[in-house]
Amino acid sequence: MPVEFLTDVEAAGYGRYAGPPAQADLDRVFLLDEEDRGLVERRRGEHMKLG
Template sequence: MAVDYLSDEQVRRYGAFVADPTPEELEQFFFLDEQGLVEARKKRRKHNRLGWSVQWGTVRMLGTFLEDPIEVPWAVVDYVAEQLGIDDPSCIKQYAERSETQYEHTGEIRKLLTFREFAEAEE
């Protein structure tokens, strides 16, 4: 007999931003501590610094990586850009142009946060 553990609404909300994060959530998940800043600043271009940092906070908040890592509320991008001293947060659009970079950054973040997908934990 099949058992549903999650409602349709819970499934829809998993791994997605359903609203702008609160100021408290921005601070908790998207504040770049010393380690986050050091890693972000290793990226040569500002859109890569911003994209990496947004992914870093997103996985901390949602518990998963987004298929499109820049599909986040603009409040997130603004908050992170300010910390990095990036005057034009719209540069994040360039981050979406090279999927290989996003994939590499995902690997870096997984290692830093010792992150594993739920399915991996069962193996």
């Protein structure tokens, strides 16, 4: 059974970024779109609001 499944080049780059992330990828991960806001609004009731 092989123990090493990464090549030397893959192992050297493991856990490192290949370059800066695209703005579209950052937006998708860190910003809410209309679909996300709809999901949040359906689960947000008076019992979850502070004050």
